[in-house]
Amino acid sequence: MRALFQFLNNVLGATAHNLKANRQVFLVSVATITVALSILGLFLLVFSNLKSMMSTWDRQVQLIVYLDDDVSEDQKSKLRALFEGHPEVEEVAFTSREEAWENFRHSFSGGADFIQDLDFNPLPGSFHMRFKSSPDRLDKIKDFAQVLNKQPGVESLEYGEKWVARFEKFMIFIQVFLLAVGGLLCLGLILIISNTIKLSYYSRQDEIELMRLIGATNRYIRTPFLLEGVCVGFFGAVASLALLKAMHYYIQLRFQESLDFLTRGVVIQFLPFSWSVSMVVVSMAVGLMGSYYSIHQFLESGDRQ
Amino acid sequence: MRALFQFLNNVLGATAHNLKANRQVFLVSVATITVALSILGLFLLVFSNLKSMMSTWDRQVQLIVYLDDDVSEDQKSKLRALFEGHPEVEEVAFTSREEAWENFRHSFSGGADFIQDLDFNPLPGSFHMRFKSSPDRLDKIKDFAQVLNKQPGVESLEYGEKWVARFEKFMIFIQVFLLAVGGLLCLGLILIISNTIKLSYYSRQDEIELMRLIGATNRYIRTPFLLEGVCVGFFGAVASLALLKAMHYYIQLRFQESLDFLTRGVVIQFLPFSWSVSMVVVSMAVGLMGSYYSIHQFLESGDRQ
Amino acid sequence: MIQLFNVFKSYGGVSPALDGVTLTIHKGDFVYLTGPSGAGKTTLLKILFRRERLDRGQVLVHGFNVGKLDDSRLYQLRRKIGVVFQDYKLLPRKTVFQNVAFAQEVIGVDRKTVKAHTWQALKEVGLTQKRNAYPPELSGGEQQRVAIARALVNRPSILLADEPTGNLDPAMAAEILALFEQANRNGVTVVLATHNQELLRAGRYPVITLNRGRVVES
């Protein structure tokens, strides 16, 4: 127990001493990690916001059933029952002919006064259905559309097939892209950190050789380097989160409004807390891996001494 | 002359030797640079493509003049003369009432058959004007609109004021963002390269001290390190361009189609040649700076020896 | 007790560095190791604390079978042995005091003891005045004495010294020898490799002479 305490005390002391002795190298490494993680974080920020936007857009995937102008109340309520009985339908909304006309006129209010002058209503009533989110939603919508088409009172159907397909391809694209960038960056980070540790190692090569010769255990030699890597990872991640938060604040302040046409009113959010924590943890793990990788090499190669 | 040749010969030999002796460190550095530059390049790729897309969207900034239904041919040709006489107008197109109706019906062909049933034409004829690109285009359009509003035969005017303002703010956003990321990355690269050179220096510290003691000139000592930094920059940039080209190829192959709704048919281009060359040159300069920075430090501090 | 039986070590050169060395050094002995440059003195010492592996033969050092010793237990052997390296191996960025203290820290001695022992060791080699200097600021002889202090500070049961008086003037060499003798009186086995004819001529201790990797009868 006392030995362990002594060990920890010495190892922590050695780590702190190393960090101080190579302060500049340490700061440079942390800065490098910060930059790299900030970029990764920026992508994640975009991604997390895209995801929440997408769930908004997602809600717009719907099946619209246009009704015959002369549909009877009876037919309407039969249809409604049908919709509401379908297990995948999340929500059903009815738009009467009058409401449709109101909306239509409203959306044309821009500069086309002529529409206002129409003195009859050409629009049909309609049901709008939203479906529960599921991977094969599109197929389910198609199947349901088949059934509905044959119902009395239904004039025509519309659903966002083309748009949804594109949208899903785009999602794949974004994810492939993020995976590629994230993977590259993690690789880059491991390399950077292992380089840092190598630097730290080189500047203490003689010390390490001596330690082995006078009877230090391998664990005693290795631990400060591993801790150093973890520290680099930790501080880098924290600094990059701070930087990201500042960027986020700046973007919100200056550009939220002008980005509205992309975000459609969704407020740009910071990374979810769990993601931030994960970033720190992953960065520390990457630091550990980088330092383990380089220190392992050295201790292996010098084993005979 | 012979001395210079001898100098170059020795210095190049030393550089090559250094690279070989620290092959792993060198490769790691090049890889790091490659990753960093690939990310920067990705941004530049997006940016250069956005720029060309924007010039497409730009063409859509236009002034639409809706005409009274009972406009006379005489008024029309007077208006056309007015438009064509304006120095900033690049192109004028006329859409007759009939054409407008055709377009309208066409754009509603989706699922709303009811529109087709309308048996009269509610739409006005219109002139569409595109303006020459200039920073104060919007002001010029506004001024011109003032004049036009008072012309006989003009029913109403429409121009994309709101949209343009947003669009311009978005451009600023993109540029601020790119500058920030680019700046951060360049800083990061300088740090990384200076770390690499430091590593290379540490592993040859004794050699350098000895060189100074036995009468090597400072230039002789410094040059191989500077060349090493430049090499790291060069190879990193070239590798990242290769990587980017591969990514570009992949994106074109798999996602061009699904990105159409963003690109609106513009083919995704690779970085312009001049940009690619600039990337290599900047990277080499950054390499030079990074190595100069670290080597300067060392040679300064060891000056007494 | 140190026992070598038919020890053979080659670095791959034309002739082996150690060529069938057999010898016994009893616990508490004080022996000189000498021989011309390249005879294998340093190699022999290195094998004792397993800085080099032997090729053939048996080496027993205080109960450790050095040839078969597992890497993970190597540190236990090394903690029993204090070494004065031919090239000192001082850490240039630690002070004299820190250099000596370091040897104890890495084997987990607690802080207070470290201080007391370090002070004591520096006093023995006459360097308390230079305790805050860095090795590059010391003369060759001063560095050598720091190396000796560091080898002694952990109270090893064996002391291996490789040319520990090479940079010392005769007076200082005699003083250092007295230090080793003092340690020896306290029960430390001392093996001292040297070319120093004056030390050898004094002739108070047995001399093992090596030549081309072989023990020469003397």
Add this chain to the structure above:
Amino acid sequence: MIQLFNVFKSYGGVSPALDGVTLTIHKGDFVYLTGPSGAGKTTLLKILFRRERLDRGQVLVHGFNVGKLDDSRLYQLRRKIGVVFQDYKLLPRKTVFQNVAFAQEVIGVDRKTVKAHTWQALKEVGLTQKRNAYPPELSGGEQQRVAIARALVNRPSILLADEPTGNLDPAMAAEILALFEQANRNGVTVVLATHNQELLRAGRYPVITLNRGRVVES
């Protein structure tokens, strides 16, 4: 010609390392420098090739006013001087041959000459057999001889040797001394700092004795 006039050098310790040293060594002379550990021998040599700056006084070395010499011309002084360092300063990752060749490469000697001179120098110290070995693979004495070969290879007009026989047995020391004498006959000024009583006792050359930074009359 080497001239020191009232040279004073302190490292900031209690007493200065050189305390008013005045001496003249003529071109082509061979002199010993001796004195107890810490007397200032190494410091004196270091000042001659401006590894250390002096605090006060005048130092002239072959026409260079060392105290006032501009940093950018320092290399010219150093190219005239061959130094055998007390700690050798061999490059561990270059072979013996490369270590010696290196000294010529860095001052811009062309490749062919480098080869010929290196070979010649290694032959003189008897190390042609070990030309492809790396310094850590050499015994202490072999390393010392490589350091001597490197100091001689550039045909310096001054040779400074700091304890060049500290790790050599008497026979080898005599051989090395012969090398220095050979160089001296070819016109090289030799300054040899040593504790080696046998060398000193031979008494063929003038001895400068330092003590606590002062020249002692002898």
